[in-house]
Amino acid sequence: MTMSGRVDLRCSSCGRALPGPGGTQFPCPQCGEATIGRCARCRDQSVNYACGKCGFEGP
Numbered sequence: 001m002t003m004s005g006r007v008d009l010r011c012s013s014c015g016r017a018l019p020g021p022g023g024t025q026f027p028c029p030q031c032g033e034a035t036i037g038r039c040a041r042c043r044d045q046s047v048n049y050a051c052g053k054c055g056f057e058g059p
Contacts, residue, residue, distance in 0.1 A: 011039040012049035030056035 009018045009025055018025060022040025027033070034053035042049070046059045 009035065009037045011042055012036050012052075013042040013047040014039060016041075028054060028056055029058065030054050 010016060011018060011023070016039045018037045018039060022043065023038060024043065025035050025037045028036055028051040031051060031054040034051045036049055036051060036058075038049065041047075048057055048059060050057045
């Protein structure tokens with residue numbers, strides 16, 4: 001959480017700060033409770049990600 005009170009979302013694969021050009025965020029496909037962030041590079045290269053809440057892994 002930043003000093004302004006908002007949470008900075010990061011790419012779930014590489015940790016880069018989002019939003020960025022081509023980045024996206026969506027609810028976990030399995031639990032729907034956690035937010036998955038994906039930067040453009042990791043999306044393009046199909047780098048795996050994991051949900052921090054339920055452990056779901058996806059491309």
